[in-house]
Amino acid sequence: MRRFVVSVLSAAAFAVSVSALPPAASASEGAHLEKQKWSWSGLFGSYDQAALKRGFQVYNEVCANCHSLKLVAYRNLAEIGFGEDEIKAIAGVKELEDGPNDQGEMFTRFAKASDHFVPPFKNDQAARVANGGALPPDLSLITKARLNGPDYVYNLLLGYKDTPPADVTLMPGMSYNAVFPGSQIGMPPQIFDGLVTYADGTKATPEQITKDVVTFLNWAAEPELNARHGMGAKTLIFLLVLTALFYALKRQIWSDVH
Amino acid sequence: MSAPASRNKLVKWIDDRLPVFTLMQHSAIDYPTPKNLNYWWNFGSLALFVMIIMILTGIFLAMNYTPHTAHAFESVERIMRDVNYGWLLRYLHMNGASMFFLVVFIHIFRGLYYGSYKNPREILWWIGLLIFFSMMATAFLGYVLPWGQMSFWGATVITNLFSAIPVVGQSIVTWLWGGFSVDNPTLNRFFALHYLLPFVMFALVFIHLWALHTVKSGNPLGIDVKGPQDTIPFHPYFTIKDLYGIGLLLIVYLYFVFYAPNFFGEPDNYIPANPMVTPPHIVPEWYFLPFYAILRAVPDKLFGVILMFASILVLFLLPWLDTSKVRSARFRPIYKQLFWLFLIDCLVLGYIGAKPPEGGYVLVGRIATIYYFAHFAFLPILGWIERPRPLPESISAPVIKGGAAKMMEKA
Numbered sequence: 001m002r003r004f005v006v007s008v009l010s011a012a013a014f015a016v017s018v019s020a021l022p023p024a025a026s027a028s029e030g031a032h033l034e035k036q037k038w039s040w041s042g043l044f045g046s047y048d049q050a051a052l053k054r055g056f057q058v059y060n061e062v063c064a065n066c067h068s069l070k071l072v073a074y075r076n077l078a079e080i081g082f083g084e085d086e087i088k089a090i091a092g093v094k095e096l097e098d099g100p101n102d103q104g105e106m107f108t109r110f111a112k113a114s115d116h117f118v119p120p121f122k123n124d125q126a127a128r129v130a131n132g133g134a135l136p137p138d139l140s141l142i143t144k145a146r147l148n149g150p151d152y153v154y155n156l157l158l159g160y161k162d163t164p165p166a167d168v169t170l171m172p173g174m175s176y177n178a179v180f181p182g183s184q185i186g187m188p189p190q191i192f193d194g195l196v197t198y199a200d201g202t203k204a205t206p207e208q209i210t211k212d213v214v215t216f217l218n219w220a221a222e223p224e225l226n227a228r229h230g231m232g233a234k235t236l237i238f239l240l241v242l243t244a245l246f247y248a249l250k251r252q253i254w255s256d257v258h
Numbered sequence: 259m260s261a262p263a264s265r266n267k268l269v270k271w272i273d274d275r276l277p278v279f280t281l282m283q284h285s286a287i288d289y290p291t292p293k294n295l296n297y298w299w300n301f302g303s304l305a306l307f308v309m310i311i312m313i314l315t316g317i318f319l320a321m322n323y324t325p326h327t328a329h330a331f332e333s334v335e336r337i338m339r340d341v342n343y344g345w346l347l348r349y350l351h352m353n354g355a356s357m358f359f360l361v362v363f364i365h366i367f368r369g370l371y372y373g374s375y376k377n378p379r380e381i382l383w384w385i386g387l388l389i390f391f392s393m394m395a396t397a398f399l400g401y402v403l404p405w406g407q408m409s410f411w412g413a414t415v416i417t418n419l420f421s422a423i424p425v426v427g428q429s430i431v432t433w434l435w436g437g438f439s440v441d442n443p444t445l446n447r448f449f450a451l452h453y454l455l456p457f458v459m460f461a462l463v464f465i466h467l468w469a470l471h472t473v474k475s476g477n478p479l480g481i482d483v484k485g486p487q488d489t490i491p492f493h494p495y496f497t498i499k500d501l502y503g504i505g506l507l508l509i510v511y512l513y514f515v516f517y518a519p520n521f522f523g524e525p526d527n528y529i530p531a532n533p534m535v536t537p538p539h540i541v542p543e544w545y546f547l548p549f550y551a552i553l554r555a556v557p558d559k560l561f562g563v564i565l566m567f568a569s570i571l572v573l574f575l576l577p578w579l580d581t582s583k584v585r586s587a588r589f590r591p592i593y594k595q596l597f598w599l600f601l602i603d604c605l606v607l608g609y610i611g612a613k614p615p616e617g618g619y620v621l622v623g624r625i626a627t628i629y630y631f632a633h634f635a636f637l638p639i640l641g642w643i644e645r646p647r648p649l650p651e652s653i654s655a656p657v658i659k660g661g662a663a664k665m666m667e668k669a
Contacts (some may be wrong), residue, residue, distance in 0.1 A: 009625065043517065056486035071332070071335050071339065093661075098619070100602045116560060121269075140335075141335075141528040141529075144520060144528040145525050146525050146526065147525050149525065179537075187657075212340075221341060224338065224345040228346075228349075228516050228519075229516065229517070231346075231516065232512070232513075232515075232516025232517055233516075235512055235516065236509065236512060236513065236516070238506050239505060239509050239512065240509065242505055243502065243505030243506055243508075243509060245500065246501045246502040246505045247502050248499050249266050249502075250498045250499055250501075250502045251500050253495060254499075256499075257293055257490055257495065
């Protein structure tokens with residue numbers, strides 16, 4: 001009986017500890033996140049290439065006005081299906097400061113495929129001034145830098161309420177968003193029906209736009225994901241077979257030990 | 259033991275001058291191993307395997323990493339994005355740390371259950387604890403290197419522990435930092451030490467194995483090997499058993515690497531370090547949580563730090579705290595129960611370490627901390643009052659009555 005009690009206790013404590021351990025500080029993120037089905041989750045999940053292209057369009061036309069994407073280079077867009085000329089065209093309209101030239105002067109030039117995404121503001125201070133004191137975060141890793149990142153960003157973008165609850169007094173320039181910690185966010189609502197016109201004819205509903213841009217942002221954070229999942233499936237299948245063979249060999253070799 | 263019966267002249271020529279082949283023959287092939295080892299004895303070789311992976315991936319990561327506060331974060335992202343298979347190297351290294359601790363924790367608890375620390379294996383146990391100590395230091399130093407928010411604030415919290423030392427505390431902290439806050443000199447030295455310590459560990463592992471091969475492996479029965487009938491050679495029996503274990507470990511390890519590479523990490527560490535913004539919760543990596551819980555269980559900082567270090571140092575005294583002559587918990591009815599309670603206590607401490615220090619968590623953390631030390635305080639008494647069950651005659655004849663005689667007949 002005592003043994004039984006101990007093992008039940010240990011199983012319970014283990015279950016509690018294990019389930020509570022890794023995403024440790026989950027308690028602080030209050031709001032409930034509505035889980036979405038993402039094409040890249042699961043053992044064989046991979047990015048939806050059409051969604052990536054649409055998501056880039058949303059980022060480029062909307063988000064990029066305030067949010068940088070410093071860790072991604074224009075050349076990386078080849079991975080989501082843009083051709084060389086398209087990439088040149090996308091980069092070629094962005095200006096950046098370079099230099100010094102042989103006269104010792106800094107100069108402005110258009111971006112090339114090898115450049116990283118040109119940030120919308122020269123520095124954080126300029127970004128704050130233009131955004132009522134709030135700093136729009138760089139989005140290169142946003143889906144990795146938040147708990148349940150893709151779902152968080154999705155719910156946040158759609159989580160605005162025109163009228164806050166009665167007990168909340170918004171500070172000037174802030175919007176009410178139940179998903180954002182503290183519920184007051186500097187970014188005004190961005191996602192509207194028909195915000196962009198998709199080249200592939202997809203209907204631009206708020207949910208569609210949000211899903212596409214989150215897909216793109218997750219690619220920006222984890223560009224290696226397709227390769228990782230592909231290699232993972234092969235590796236694990238190989239390992240299962242190899243380990244089974246090791247086990248059979250172990251049984252065989254040990255059969256004379258008593 | 260004789261030299262390997264190799265007729266190869268080159269082998270003989272080398273072996274006469276430096277007996278590496280004889281050494282391998284003794285230590286990796288003939289090495290007599292108790293034949294009743296169970297799968298809990300696999301975790302030592304697994305730990306060595308993970309350590310080798312850590313050192314190899316670490317060397318290649320170091321070739322692409324920049325230990326400067328202005329470049330560290332981006333250099334890690336460059337590894338993830340622009341270095342060929344850099345993401346694989348980094349995820350192997352990151353998750354390898356978690357696997358290393360998982361494997362070593364099981365290895366340590368194996369030792370606790372089967373009394374592996376008892377005469378004549380005290381020094382073997384000590385070296386193991388030293389390896390564990392350097393592992394913790396290495397892991398902490400390594401976690402700082404990506405220079406994310408948790409890196410920076412973790413480093414700040416942990417180094418500040420030393421400020422609890424009376425009189426010289428603050429000077430020691432300044433000395434550790436190489437300045438007046440965690441900054442570039444801190445990152446530089448942490449990188450240097452993170453590269454150095456694994457090789458110290460490697461040397462300690464060698465000594466650990468040396469001690470092991472001097473006193474030989476224990477076994478689940480906890481009784482001494484009586485003769486050659488109790489042992490089997492390491493090769494092929496344990497080479498294949500260890501390979502099978504490595505296969506199983508790799509399945510778990512690589513599942514995380516390929517499908518949940520950030521499962522053990524903190525999202526905050528993908529935000530570049532910012533000394534002006536403190537994260538809402540500063541949590542150490544999961545393997546430090548039980549010790550973190552002990553640290554926070556005490557209202558007084560100095561006493562908390564002392565208790566945290568004591569929680570590991572007390573393990574050094576274990577060979578003398580445990581007064582029972584019987585090694586294996588199989589034959590110790592009370593100790594066996596206490597072992598499981600102690601394991602639960604450690605898991606509870608780990609759970610509390612992940613929670614904010616408020617409300618009921620504080621009380622549970624304090625009770626669990628007291629229980630942690632009470633366990634060790636009770637062990638000397640237990641050795642006197644516990645009546646162990648009768649030990650078997652030998653490993654080959656594990657059953658006391660009836661069965662043993664039959665087995666002897668068969669043999």
